[in-house]
Amino acid sequence: MEDKIIGIDIDDTLNYSSDIIREYIIRYSNNYSNDNYLINNIDKIMRGISFDEIINSFFRDYCMEMASQMKIKENAKEVIDKLKEIGYKIYIITARSNNYYKNVDEFCNNYLKNNDIYFDKLITAQEHKLDVCKKENVFLMIDDSIDTCELLNENGINGLVFNSQINIEKTTTCDRVDNWNEIYDYVKNKKYECKKLISLTKNKNI
Ligand SMILES: [Mg+2]
Structure with a gap:
């Protein structure tokens, strides 16, 4: 099957999420506990690790x-338009759910439309x-989660x-980008094919 469908994550990929979450945690931490629980666990929260009742x-x-309030990253709109x-094909794939959102589909739909994201x-x-990438034949998923x-x-x-900021110190064998212009270059020049080639070569022990 032809490589056509690109999956794109929302939080900290399409937009800046963690800065706002950090700001809110610092501002409202006292409402949830008197021992700075949220602030003390800020790193875990930002990484999405072990959400308990207070964090929930x-x-x-x-x-x-x-x-x-989350702002779209620089050139994201322009690069998505060029990829189209x-x-x-652009599939926005997110963990956002009705656990925290009232109507997550409607909310995200409006957010993307209001920000002119195709x-x-x-x-x-x-x-x-x-599972969703397999089911939808996504060949490339762009995500801040290593x-x-x-x-x-x-x-x-x-x-x-x-x-x-959250993933930068973690090492990985995955390809990485710093910004949206690098994504365009990566896709247009089919740099993902290098990865396939390397793993094929490894498997054949050449
Ligand atoms: Mg994310």
Whole structure:
């Protein structure tokens, strides 16, 4: 099958999420505990690790307010438009779900439309992106989660890591980009094919 469908994550890939979440945690931490629990666990929260009842209630209260303020990253719109022009389909695939959002599909749809982001399909509530990428024939998924990208790579789907403050110190064999212009260059010049070639060569022990 022809490589056509590109999957794109929302939080910290298409937009800046963690800065706003950090700001809200610092501002409202006292409302949830008197021992700075949220602030002390800020790194775990940013990485999405072990959400307990306090963290869950913070997200239930502020998720939509935070998300509506998140700014699209530089050149994301322009690059997505160019990718569409050269024949790729754009699927926005996110872990965002009705756990924290009132109507996540409607919210994300409006957010993308309001920010003039083109997409062919929006798929929400996908915490584990491997199954959906397989099902939808996504050949390249761009995501700031290294775990997600590595799992995809292990299963023959290209996972491209969007670097962020949260993932930058973690090493990975996945390809990485710093910005949206690099994504355009990566896709247009089919740099993902190098990865396939390397793994083929390794498998054949050449
Ligand atoms: Mg993300």
